[in-house]
Amino acid sequence: MLDAPAPSPLVAWAWSRLRATHGSVRIEELVSETGFSHRHLVARFRDEIGVTHKTLARVLRFERSVDLVRRAQTSFAEAALAAGYYDQAHFNREIRALTGCAPGVLFGN
Known part of the structure; x- marks a missing residue:
């Protein structure tokens, strides 16, 4: 350490x-x-x-939304709103900005 x-x-x-x-x-x-x-x-x-x-x-909000989608099996729209994004489009832009890939690629859809 x-x-x-x-x-x-x-x-x-x-x-x-x-x-x-x-x-x-x-x-x-x-x-x-x-x-x-x-x-x-x-x-x-x-x-x-x-x-x-x-x-x-931004990173904390993103982590929460990814966790919601992966663990709770919620939709992108539900995860976006629960994590504090304005809408799903805002969530999608953040995914691309923070990971460099599309939501479908990140979540394996």
């Missing part, structure tokens, strides 16, 4: 909030709850985690 410094309380709290909501908390809400500026939160996440809080939220 690598010896890495512990995250700051700000990043630890925001990470926890993002995980608890599977990335579906609105970024504006997250920033408002911290009491810090958006720019400050972005900088802290980049320095301590390597990606912004928005990128992390």
Whole structure:
């Protein structure tokens, strides 16, 4: 295991909030709850985690939707809405953006 410094309380709290909501908390809400500026939160996440809080939220939301489709056998549309996407088209675009492949390829359809 690598010896890495512990995250700051700000990043630890925001990470926890993002995980608890599977990335579906609105970024504006997250920033408002911290009491810090958006720019400050972005900088802290980049320095301590390597990606912004928005990128992390996208990945968490994507992970949840994939889990819903694979485990619960829900439709793409149902998984998209449950994971916080606007609609199935938004979900499909995220799949392509994050994996480089179409939903049917990712899920073996």
